[in-house]
Amino acid sequence: MKSLNRVILIWLVSVACYAEEACVPAVDLADSLNVNAKQSCDYKQSGLNRIVHNLFGRDSSSGSSSSARVNAAATAGLASQISPPFSTAGELAEGRYILLRNIGLKCPQGFRLVDEQYLPSPEHLRLNIFYKCL
């Protein structure tokens, strides 16, 4: 009887300590051959998938600096807005605000910034923002 009580006590403690993971690893999902299974994770955002999708220009929220080839691939086909030329920090802030406001008017459901490119010339800079409406 004492042994049974100990087992029940350990089970109660493990109930409190155990939290099931919501995300099934992709390899386990593939192994199950369950073609109707809904993916419980966005595998594009981590590990090998993030690298593959970055290389082939798919959506990525990594924000990390990368080669010009990756940047060109990442922005291909996306909408963009170019700021008026600016030459001071204040003009940069104002120009960026104007761009974001204009994008907001085009994307009433919201938008996500994909890339920012700065286009220099001898006397000023222009900012080119690539975005995707939600």
Added chain:
Amino acid sequence: MKKALLPVVITAALPLTALADVTVYGKANVSLQNADEAGDTKIELVSNASRIGIKGGEEIAEGFKVIYQFEYQTEVDDGSGNNGQTFAQRNIYLGLQGKAGTVMGGHFDTPMKAAQEKIDLFNDLEGDIATILNGETRASNIVQYVTPGAFSPFTATVAYVTKENDDVDNGVSASFGYNTSVMYLGAAMDQDVQAEGVDIIRAVGRFKVGPVQLGALYETTDVGYADGDGFLVSALWNLTSDFALKAQYGETDLKVIGYNVLVAPEVIGTVFVEDNATMSVGADYKLSTNTTLYGYYTAVETADSMARDDNYLGIGLDLKF
């Protein structure tokens, strides 16, 4: 072309649009074990079904998509398994999926094999249920239909295995299951799949009560001139989110080990061994979300003329990516 380059070539050949919904995945699983086999003891490094694969789908019409999976096994320990090839085929298929269900063809696990679901707690290790049970077939030239996801939690699967030989009967494998997060009940049958004349029926159950999972499997095998039963029970206890204890025990009185063998003068048939048993205990510790450190002890016995009394004690690392 070297098979080692196959996955790279396939990935490069896919059009960029195909990557709209593609997942690259894999697993590296290696264990160091003390193997006591046939009276000899040795320490060995073993790669346990390490693999890499890609899977995905492409919508081709409203509610209709093409799905695919290419998965290859590699031997992390010495790279010389699989007949010297760096990669060996695992589950590979191409299919069409719509509201009426999924049709797919390729080289993959039969519905009978897939029906084991998650009850095999020592899957791909020495304690794998394939050690003593029948029906664990990854078939070539298999065409399968799966009922649509709208029928969930019920799923029915039926597969036709073409032997591509007029002199050999083609096989049929089918399963029916009820699957939720807390309970799974399944039934499956194989006819002439593992070999001509080998018929198997299997029933499986899995139950979760909080952190405890219990599993049970029963199957009966008929090889024409003999038949036998087998069972397996398993238990997993998640003491915490990171640490689990597990145990498994199974017996069968008929394990098929050979096909198209001369079993009597002028008689070709199936060879089997009797009175098989396996017992495994182990523990898993999660070092991270994707990495598990595990330990196990497995004993496998066969009591007939091909006597086997093997023991394995090992520790391993499993990385999923």
